[in-house]
Amino acid sequence: MAETKKTKQPKQGKKSKKEATRWLYPESVNIDYQSVLFSSLDDWFKKINEQLSQAQIPLDFLSSISTLSYLSANFGADAINELAGFFKQVAITNDGFWVKMVKIGTNTDLAPAEVNYAPGDSVIIGGTTGIDVYRSEPWLREMQTTWVQENTQLIKSIPKQHLDDVAKITQQAVDEGWRIEKLRKAIQDRFHIPENRAVLIATDQIGKANSAVSMQRMRDYGIRKYKWRGAMDSRERKEHVDREGEEFDIDHPPEDGPPGYPIRCRCWPEPVWDIAA
Numbered sequence: 396m397a398e399t400k401k402t403k404q405p406k407q408g409k410k411s412k413k414e415a416t417r418w419l420y421p422e423s424v425n426i427d428y429q430s431v432l433f434s435s436l437d438d439w440f441k442k443i444n445e446q447l448s449q450a451q452i453p454l455d456f457l458s459s460i461s462t463l464s465y466l467s468a469n470f471g472a473d474a475i476n477e478l479a480g481f482f483k484q485v486a487i488t489n490d491g492f493w494v495k496m497v498k499i500g501t502n503t504d505l506a507p508a509e510v511n512y513a514p515g516d517s518v519i520i521g522g523t524t525g526i527d528v529y530r531s532e533p534w535l536r537e538m539q540t541t542w543v544q545e546n547t548q549l550i551k552s553i554p555k556q557h558l559d560d561v562a563k564i565t566q567q568a569v570d571e572g573w574r575i576e577k578l579r580k581a582i583q584d585r586f587h588i589p590e591n592r593a594v595l596i597a598t599d600q601i602g603k604a605n606s607a608v609s610m611q612r613m614r615d616y617g618i619r620k621y622k623w624r625g626a627m628d629s630r631e632r633k634e635h636v637d638r639e640g641e642e643f644d645i646d647h648p649p650e651d652g653p654p655g656y657p658i659r660c661r662c663w664p665e666p667v668w669d670i671a672a
């Protein structure tokens with residue numbers, strides 16, 4: 396635990412200022428983002444399950460040692476082909492949410508980026524259409540690219556993980572001689588795990604974007620330090636409760652990141668205005 400900055404401040408008498416400057420976690424954006432993620436994941440999984448139930452499966456399916464290669468040729472390949480479109484859609488969605496976060500955080504209107512997806516490669520963020528607001532806010536372009544790419548990588552891991560799981564289940568089915576209906580059901584039951592993961596990713600990534608935008612907004616105002624402020628309820632982690640009121644330099648956050656950055660963290664930075672400067 397990094398406890399390098401030790402300027403503890405009394406908590407009393409800070410409430411009115413705290414309310415006035417509070418940087419809220421954008422809960423409604425998180426909810427929107429989750430529902431968009433769900434529906435694009437849902438489309439992908441529906442296609443996969445459809446392909447599985449329509450697959451012409453040989454009679455000796457589970458007795459044959461070639462089952463896995465059959466599956467990867469007939470089922471896996473189609474699933475992989477569907478991924479390129481899915482990933483591109485995810486990247487466009489992420490970019491849209493980035494634009495929304497920047498609008499909430501800085502009141503800056505960003506045009507959507509041109510998002511391209513190179514199969515087997517990463518997401519490509521092209522130039523923006525319309526007026527280039529990045530000329531006045533160059534940091535936004537850098538943050539947008541980083542956030543959209545990191546986020547898309549996380550979401551891409553969901554279908555990839557799912558395909559790995561399907562291969563494992565199939566191997567088990569072969570080893571244990573399951574009936575095909577049992578295998579189909581086992582694969583379809585896996586659907587709920589990525590859904591939970593989508594909630595986690597959405598909550599985490601919106602929090603990180605919010606945290607990054609709030610840090611940058613302070614920099615724009617020439618603020619160098621902030622006080623750590625927490626939700627001060629039973630859900631807040633103990634290390635963060637211990638940091639309440641502690642001052643941090645914007646460029647030297649604690650090991651787990653600035654307020655709002657760690658997963659499910661609802662803490663926020665209270666700017667320290669340096670009047671003398």
Ligand SMILES: [Zn+2]
Nearest residue numbers: 635660661662
């Ligand atoms: Zn926290």
